[in-house]
Amino acid sequence: MTRIVVDPVTRIEGHLRVEAVVENGVITDAFSSGTMVRGLEKILIGRDPRDAWAFTERVCGVCTTVHALTSVRAVEDALGIKVPPTAEIIRNIMMAAQQVQDHVVHFYHLHALDWVDVVNCLKADPKKAAELAQSFSKWDKNNTAYFTEIQNKVKKFAETGLGIFANGYWGHPAYKLPPEVNLIAVAHYIDALEWQKELVKIHAIFGGKNPHPNYLVGGVPCSININEVGAINGERLNLVAKLIAQADEFVNEVYIPDLLAVASFYKDWAKWGGGLTNYLSYGEYPTKGYAEVDAFKMSRGVILGRDLSKVLPVNAKDSQEIKEYIAHSWYDYKGGNNEGLHPWAGETEIKYTGPKPPFTSLEGSEKYSFLKTPRWKENPMEVGPLARVLVSYASGHADVKEIVGAVLGKLQVPVAALFSTLGRTGARAVDCALAMNYLKEFFGELMDRVKANDVATFNGEKWDPKSWPSEAEGVGLTEAPRGALAHWIKIKDGAIENYQLVVPTTWNGSPRDVKNQHSSFEASLIGTPVAKLDEPVEILRTIHSFDPCLACSVH
Amino acid sequence: MGLTIWQSMQQKGYSRRDFIQFCTAAATVAGLEHSAVGQVVNAFEKKEKPAVIWMHFQECTCCSESFIRASHPVVLDVLLDVLSLNYTETLMAASGAQAEKSLQDTIKNNKGKYIVLVEGAVPTKDDGVYCMIGGKTAESILQEVSKDAAAIIAWGSCASNGCIQAAKPNPTGATPIHKLVDKPVINVPGCPPIADVMMAVVTHILALGQMPQLDNQGRPKEFYGRRVHDTCYRRAYYDAGLFVEAWDDENARKGYCLYKMGCRGPVTYNACSVVKWNEGTSYPIQSGHGCIGCSEEGFWDNGPFYRHLPKFPGFGIESTADTIGTLVGIATVAGVAAHAVVTNVRKKSVIADVHTEDMKES
Amino acid sequence: MSTTLQPARPTMKKPVDYYRIYVWELPVRLYHGINAVAMILLCVTGYLIGEPHRVFYAAEAYQLYWFGIVRFIHFVSAFIWTFNFAFRIYWGFVGNRYASWRNYFPITKQQRHDIWNVLTTDVLQFRVKNDEIDIGHNSLAAFTYFITFLFFLAQVVTGFALYSSMSTSALPSMFNWIVPIMGGEAVVRFWHHLFMWFFVVFMIVHIYLAFYHDYIEGRGTISSIVGGWKFHREDDDNK
Ligand code: HEM
Ligand code: HEM
Ligand code: NFV
Numbered sequence A: 001m002t003r004i005v006v007d008p009v010t011r012i013e014g015h016l017r018v019e020a021v022v023e024n025g026v027i028t029d030a031f032s033s034g035t036m037v038r039g040l041e042k043i044l045i046g047r048d049p050r051d052a053w054a055f056t057e058r059v060c061g062v063c064t065t066v067h068a069l070t071s072v073r074a075v076e077d078a079l080g081i082k083v084p085p086t087a088e089i090i091r092n093i094m095m096a097a098q099q100v101q102d103h104v105v106h107f108y109h110l111h112a113l114d115w116v117d118v119v120n121c122l123k124a125d126p127k128k129a130a131e132l133a134q135s136f137s138k139w140d141k142n143n144t145a146y147f148t149e150i151q152n153k154v155k156k157f158a159e160t161g162l163g164i165f166a167n168g169y170w171g172h173p174a175y176k177l178p179p180e181v182n183l184i185a186v187a188h189y190i191d192a193l194e195w196q197k198e199l200v201k202i203h204a205i206f207g208g209k210n211p212h213p214n215y216l217v218g219g220v221p222c223s224i225n226i227n228e229v230g231a232i233n234g235e236r237l238n239l240v241a242k243l244i245a246q247a248d249e250f251v252n253e254v255y256i257p258d259l260l261a262v263a264s265f266y267k268d269w270a271k272w273g274g275g276l277t278n279y280l281s282y283g284e285y286p287t288k289g290y291a292e293v294d295a296f297k298m299s300r301g302v303i304l305g306r307d308l309s310k311v312l313p314v315n316a317k318d319s320q321e322i323k324e325y326i327a328h329s330w331y332d333y334k335g336g337n338n339e340g341l342h343p344w345a346g347e348t349e350i351k352y353t354g355p356k357p358p359f360t361s362l363e364g365s366e367k368y369s370f371l372k373t374p375r376w377k378e379n380p381m382e383v384g385p386l387a388r389v390l391v392s393y394a395s396g397h398a399d400v401k402e403i404v405g406a407v408l409g410k411l412q413v414p415v416a417a418l419f420s421t422l423g424r425t426g427a428r429a430v431d432c433a434l435a436m437n438y439l440k441e442f443f444g445e446l447m448d449r450v451k452a453n454d455v456a457t458f459n460g461e462k463w464d465p466k467s468w469p470s471e472a473e474g475v476g477l478t479e480a481p482r483g484a485l486a487h488w489i490k491i492k493d494g495a496i497e498n499y500q501l502v503v504p505t506t507w508n509g510s511p512r513d514v515k516n517q518h519s520s521f522e523a524s525l526i527g528t529p530v531a532k533l534d535e536p537v538e539i540l541r542t543i544h545s546f547d548p549c550l551a552c553s554v555h
Numbered sequence B: 001m002g003l004t005i006w007q008s009m010q011q012k013g014y015s016r017r018d019f020i021q022f023c024t025a026a027a028t029v030a031g032l033e034h035s036a037v038g039q040v041v042n043a044f045e046k047k048e049k050p051a052v053i054w055m056h057f058q059e060c061t062c063c064s065e066s067f068i069r070a071s072h073p074v075v076l077d078v079l080l081d082v083l084s085l086n087y088t089e090t091l092m093a094a095s096g097a098q099a100e101k102s103l104q105d106t107i108k109n110n111k112g113k114y115i116v117l118v119e120g121a122v123p124t125k126d127d128g129v130y131c132m133i134g135g136k137t138a139e140s141i142l143q144e145v146s147k148d149a150a151a152i153i154a155w156g157s158c159a160s161n162g163c164i165q166a167a168k169p170n171p172t173g174a175t176p177i178h179k180l181v182d183k184p185v186i187n188v189p190g191c192p193p194i195a196d197v198m199m200a201v202v203t204h205i206l207a208l209g210q211m212p213q214l215d216n217q218g219r220p221k222e223f224y225g226r227r228v229h230d231t232c233y234r235r236a237y238y239d240a241g242l243f244v245e246a247w248d249d250e251n252a253r254k255g256y257c258l259y260k261m262g263c264r265g266p267v268t269y270n271a272c273s274v275v276k277w278n279e280g281t282s283y284p285i286q287s288g289h290g291c292i293g294c295s296e297e298g299f300w301d302n303g304p305f306y307r308h309l310p311k312f313p314g315f316g317i318e319s320t321a322d323t324i325g326t327l328v329g330i331a332t333v334a335g336v337a338a339h340a341v342v343t344n345v346r347k348k349s350v351i352a353d354v355h356t357e358d359m360k361e362s
Numbered sequence C: 001m002s003t004t005l006q007p008a009r010p011t012m013k014k015p016v017d018y019y020r021i022y023v024w025e026l027p028v029r030l031y032h033g034i035n036a037v038a039m040i041l042l043c044v045t046g047y048l049i050g051e052p053h054r055v056f057y058a059a060e061a062y063q064l065y066w067f068g069i070v071r072f073i074h075f076v077s078a079f080i081w082t083f084n085f086a087f088r089i090y091w092g093f094v095g096n097r098y099a100s101w102r103n104y105f106p107i108t109k110q111q112r113h114d115i116w117n118v119l120t121t122d123v124l125q126f127r128v129k130n131d132e133i134d135i136g137h138n139s140l141a142a143f144t145y146f147i148t149f150l151f152f153l154a155q156v157v158t159g160f161a162l163y164s165s166m167s168t169s170a171l172p173s174m175f176n177w178i179v180p181i182m183g184g185e186a187v188v189r190f191w192h193h194l195f196m197w198f199f200v201v202f203m204i205v206h207i208y209l210a211f212y213h214d215y216i217e218g219r220g221t222i223s224s225i226v227g228g229w230k231f232h233r234e235d236d237d238n239k
């Protein structure tokens, strides 16, 4: 029995430590530990609720935007503010753009190196690579000259030291791609790096900058006026249209084909990494206001025990449904360690009890992470693109079923293959394709509204704190790229009395709960074989399939 | 073999004199004596692209995200040609022990010559347990990597002035880098800083071969020498007194000045209104929201954001200096009036007293 | 040089002798006038800078510069006010005994006694005794002016610190180190704005008290700040 430690887990956001117990080459137990905390829930107390979006947006710069959106929804929910439909569409556009960009960056820059051997691409024949790439994509850079140029770049780079690629697990037997596929993937790694900065210009157009665009309680801060240079006008909308078209091409001609190509060599990973059997999604993209959940593009609900015939309802305001535990987290609750608190009653009293640094192992520490442990009706839940896609699939959304069917068909695997590391990575591509479609659709609707001159972007009825009740409470729910995200707010006398975030990676990456039930990261590692203890690429594959964000999870 | 810095500078038309100047600048950053410049010249001439370590502490990674949004140059060209980024948790291939090896190798093989870029603040409360990497505290890692660094750049408001985690009550004792290392630190504040500004600061050192001129807060004057307000294209409306009075009102749709919506442009030093964000696409004000002052020290505690002045501490959420001032003013007028009344009621005794005295025979 | 005044009420038995004393020299009076005008302008324009009011509708930016003008007035007044104040400090060393800097600090026992006197008699009004009327400032007023001068200084420092970011000329540049020390311009503005209210309150109380003293003491307090002369009772000299 060996305990292997991966710290830092890189190519994620933030500070994650994984300790895994390996017996006879298979992981039998795992510990997922978040090792950085900022205490933002404490910092928010006493602030103006209208400012909260800016604070919470700084929870994460990778999934930037999503906390801001969740926060304004929470405040609007508490105060009963309805945002104008045009503002809702702009928010949807920003959100969908974030999903698409985040998923592509995750695939190429955070996840791909678990499957793609960069150094091995030097052995590829660029001509063959071009032929192969052309067989599954119309992307015009898929040609021999370009692949040769990339190969030369990598060669030159390798000679001067590998920089960010140094000390990777290159040559590890778990890498299975032929050199040509490696070359294609490396070329697109580079292309994706250049492209990712484009789509988020949409955030700059409507929100002034990316990362961290601006939001507004009651609407969006930008005004529309097609007869003014100082507002969202024809020129701005043209730019959005161009960026969307560019993204559409990249997603459908580069990302999805690459994903399918890579995945087809790793079908054995449909066996491992499934982990939990419960899935939670809050649903996303309101089309008739945030309160009308039935009109969301993607459904809200829970799947228990992988039973796709039933989607259970979720009520985030019910004090018995969602609770956070700290039995193994470095916090104190007034009511004791074993209690679970609904977030409206949540507490954030940080108390580190781990070993004194520097340390080599967390073994023997009862508490081992700065993440709290959220549960839905006491059940651990997986959240993320997979959960999102499954809940909408099980709810019978035709567009979701179609794309899932297409992906499974191309890979020739059954639906059950989704419950795995490979399935999680594939579901992200499905989710990205869906978001791309919605993005186009929302933009079309925005143009219709501009044509009809229905351009109000702000509802100011409740802007003035004097119009607020002395006490109010609300919840903002979103589907962030990494899954179900919620903010709970309590407002008293115009100021924040309590503010609690339960974040996708909090669900997935948390330590076990008071009943010793594992959360997603730990559960999905158990049962995975590890070929070389000192190069545990298998751990990275499964952990990365969740796209962990630790700054988010702890906050 | 790849080009040495000297070779690539030669190709770009720099003379040896320029090169020595560059090395002098680098030596100044490293805090070396002038006499040590010769050594540095040799070091750079022989060596490859400068090694760079990017540390992540208490942050949200938005600075990294911003960095990869750069358009001139694009990040890839910099990663491939200008510098050798040997450590950055966000992008590097290696994890765990292999990542640690990359870090140690870089420090060992480039003593006094590598550049440290820091993203994030460092928690100092409770022995630094609030940020740990590989079982070591951020605080100890910062000391370890900065000891032999040639230059330290603090990315973003987190590293430059503490940013959000240092906002009241600063639960973890988040501290900016320059307060923890005894070397000069180039502060590049902003939440995050503008991508092309980050690139320009790096290339200012590596391609122009000069230390950027810094202001008294360690910020490059090039980008932090002017207020957002001074170069804002809405400034004409400000001077004319034409303001947005409410969100999405008629004035907002005309793009008037956002001062009355709480814009912090007048108190914020940054290049947003000139360089702009995302390849010059826009900046907060252009998209209708005021500047929140994200590059200023303590900007989180100077809120709320939708009022021009911070709230007056201790008097509830809506109290401003003006509400307090008005109250005190009214109280004063009332006090003065009461005083006048009392004086008049008592005038017989007060003034009469004087008079009786006056009337005394002498 | 003493003037015999006719008694206020002719039925009174004996007229009291008053004589005129030249208390406020011309520079002090000029200083006072300039100070008063500048300070009112600074408060009004400062308030508008902090809290702009909409005055024009349907105008275009190129037609207007009114906010610029408000700020211009603020800055011009600020410079005048500052130099005026600096001049007054100088005059505190070369002017007459009533202008002397010594008045402003409660250094002597007499001064401290005097402060007590004014507090109990004039401010709180529980004592009826008016035997020690000062010719120049009363000591409490003088001490208050000293406090005021500290606020003058604070306002000048914060004002020029703010101005230093809009100007490269020598005087404002001397203050640019203030900004980081105070924790950024937002903080400097906050204090600069808050101090304004001190001046508003000061002016209310100060003008009231000028009238009050004139009323109670009948020695021409108000006209003195314009003409320079105050009246003094002959019999006070014997005390
Ligand atoms: C009685 C003295 C003064 C008063 C009552 C006063 C009052 C004010 C007020 C209320 C503001 C608005 C602050 C805000 O809300 O942002 C202001 C701004 C300002 N004041 Fe003063 N001030 C005085 C003296 C000075 C002096 C001596 C200077 C030196 C130059 C000065 C320079 C400024 C500057 C530069 C601003 C900022 C204006 C802008 O950015 O447009 N002030 N003042
Ligand atoms: C903005 C308004 C004003 C300000 C800021 C102001 C300020 C001052 C200051 C600083 C002094 C001390 C002078 C020195 O020692 O050089 C003073 C004295 C004086 N001021 Fe004013 N003043 C104002 C308005 C007035 C007005 C309107 C009056 C009368 C109508 C007045 C009457 C006097 C008198 C009588 C003194 C002499 C006080 C004494 O004998 O103790 N002031 N004032
Ligand atoms: N987990 C997480 Fe996020 C996302 N997606 C937040 O809600 O990444 Ni930073």
Ligand code: SF4
Binding pocket: A058, A061, B058, B059, B060, B061, B062, B063, B119, B120, B155, B156, B157, B158, B159, B163, B164, B190, B191, B192, B193
């Ligand atoms: S400075 Fe701001 S943007 Fe950069 S890491 Fe810190 S919170 Fe994120």
Ligand code: SF4
Binding pocket: B228, B229, B230, B232, B233, B234, B235, B236, B238, B256, B257, B258, B259, B263, B264, B265, B266, B285, B290, B291
């Ligand atoms: S919008 Fe802001 S930065 Fe621009 S002129 Fe107005 S106050 Fe200044």
Ligand code: F3S
Binding pocket: A209, B190, B191, B228, B268, B269, B270, B272, B273, B283, B284, B285, B290, B291, B292, B293, B294, B295
């Ligand atoms: S909020 Fe920050 S991005 Fe620029 S305009 Fe203000 S400094």
Ligand SMILES: [Mg+2]
Binding pocket: A041, A372, A500, A501, A502, A503, A554, A555
């Ligand atoms: Mg939380």
